[in-house]
Amino acid sequence: MTTVAGSEDTFNRSAGRQLLLFAAISIGSIGLLMYALAWASSLTGSGAGSEVAVDPETRTVTLFLREEPPQLNSSLATDMVSGMVLGHVMEGLLRYDEHNRLVPGMAERWEIDANGAIFHLRSDAVWSDGAPVTAHDFVFAWQLALDPANASQYAFILYPVKNGRAIAEAKLPVSQLGARAVDDRTLEVTFERPVAYFDKLVAFPTYYPIRRDFYEATKGRYGADAHTLLYNGPFRMTRWVHGAHVRLEKNPTYWDEERIRIEVLDFPYITSDANATLNLFKDNKVAYAGLLAENLNDAMEQRWHIKRFMDGSVFFIEFNFRDGRVTANTNLRKAMQHAVDPAELVYKVTKLPGYIPGESLFPVWLRGVNGYFRQEYPAPKTIKDVVKAREYLQAAKRELGMEQIPPLVLLSGDNPVSNIQSEYFQQVFKQTLGLDIRIDKQIFKQRLAKMTSGDFDMVLAGWGPDYDDPLTFGDLFASWNLNNRGRYSNPELDRQVAIAEESLDPKTRMDAFGEIQRILHDDVVILINYEPGTTYVVNPDLGGLVRRSVGPDPDFTNAYIVEG
């Protein structure tokens, strides 16, 4: 006869066995389910990446994308990721080489004078379907970008071409554009005004060619999928699973095919999570990854090849010059200029690797007449001086007839860096000048909306280059520029911008930029904060990776696999 406790034990043992069976069945069915789901999703799935990041056998380099390319129609693309992919599969009249110099692309030679330019296309330039790239393809692409019906945000970059602006404003038909195919291999461009830097503009994606018959055959889906794009660049896209996988393979019809030493650029991972991409790098699944400040020590311990690079942009505080804003008062701005120290912000507050304190709207990498612009035209400096700053503040109060400056609204983004930045300025202006700063933290789209409508006293802003000429920064505060969000207006600055735009003499142009730099400082149009940098790691087997401030970045077209 068993006891009660004994029967309880028997029951539990039996139940335990039942559960074990249940667990075994569960694991089995989960396994089966996984295979079934994998089979079902293989019909639409992305396919796994290569086993190793750099595969010398197949000459495949595996990489990641920060996000899905939003737009691969070159006449509409605006963002960095699309620009990077386009830079690998397309080629403009000119392109950037491994030293970031402009070299012949689709055009083998060209002449530029005050009235226009003539580009002679190379005879071996062909599309990925074998048809030659002709001058007509460029004219068509430019007309597309300017056609108001297409609402291209980068239409403005074609304004130097005659009638470009009038077409974008729907005042003239696209056929009136000053770009004409003399014959298949000769492109004649007439300028709206002299454009000394036109060779630098044509490397920009909006200037890439698009072939009319192909474009029309895609019925509005040009650039939406791998098969609705036609390629004339070093690579062609053989796979594009949206949000999951982009695969670029060497384009056998590319004219300079010998230069390309990588067979496949595979992007099987699309994620903006920097830690995830670093984990993939650690696991030897991607050949390159960005580093966050907190990963630097780890990267050094691992003895990785850490590299630094300036992304080419500049960040600053923009003031509002609209009527009724106290920030329109020069002495108030001067007071603030004398209260801040960009070096303190960069080295003691944000402490981000690769960042340098900003001194000028024109970043350090821009080229001048012979060397670097900033060496030829050093930026005027203001030394932090609290006594002077207070004197300016007193003057400002007298001029404004105010006992106390009302609280100033500092419009700011919602990312961690701008949080630190805006709090730094809030504290500095309070301590040295007794100014109250109200931080208005907004999401991206709302910050832009407020910048456009002028709903701020000061705003944390930044600017990145579109083309490799100081004018890409130089015209930002011209009174007519829509990106001049504070509506700064100064006839003298406008005059200098006009000289820089229209002069053909490099010295005259650089002098004008020097003047613009001086005016921006003396008139305190902006307070420069920093030029951002990034740190990244590269697989030692991958050579020839090019980073650049202007143009497709990163650039793998010159990459090679280190043998041995």
Add this chain to the structure above:
Amino acid sequence: MLNYTLKRLLQGIVTVWFIATATFIAMHSVPGDPLADEKAVTAEIRANLEAKYGLDKPVFDQYLIYMGNIVKGDFGISFTQENREVNDIIREHFPVSATLGILAVVFAGLGGVLWGALTALYRNRLPDVIIMFLVILGISVPSFVIAAISQLSLVNLNDLLGVSILPVAGWGSVWHMLVPSMVLGLGTMAYLTRLMRSSMLEIVNADYVRTAKSKGLPPTRIFTRHQLRNAILPVITVLGPSIAAITTGGFVVELVFAIPGLGRYFVQAVQQLDYTVIMGTTVFYGSFLVFMVIVVDLLYGLIDPRVRLE
């Protein structure tokens, strides 16, 4: 049964309409300009963009047009990916989220029942204490932490072994699914374990269990037919909503493991004020949730004969 189903479906449609309207109102009340980008554009281009997305019309007209299009099943074109239709986005990315979600739910469901039953069986003994401690961890640690830690552990494991046994991120094979779905299902599994445990403990001393034992039924039959089957009811109740929650809540897991699911679009659309994608994903997920709740209610009738659907 049929009447009941029809009634529920009708209620569901009203619910979805309400979700769509509320989302539409909320979306248009969020400050910010959906068409704004870093480069300012001319008034002409702006006007053309507004016309393209129908933003040039009064908001109420936009609402009517939008509702009309939803009825036709047309969610429009994305604002950020200008040549992709929202329908395409849902069609291409929902299957991925669904795969991940189904697996996570199965993990959570089976695991929850298993661990719950086990802890009830061993109540107040060592296995119970250990599992309940892990359950508390699973409930309280947010998924982005678990996702990051598990990914890092995978890297270190692969590093230690010198071979890649499990992929760190990506999508496309059976092995890519395993860790992300476990991470995604972990919170729910922990919750279900607790639920199952308490429900088992209630039933152990129920009259019908004692009767079954005294009748001399074999323990196997008592445990599965009388205990498990009855204890599992509350688990099924919460499974419906949690299927929807898991399938829609995969944003973090999708980001960390570079999985091309719909969750990413769902969250990014809100950040970027991508009106059409916000509406499309919300209405789609809303309908999905409503549908799952109805399915679970119907299932209830099959599992528990005491429930009558009328």
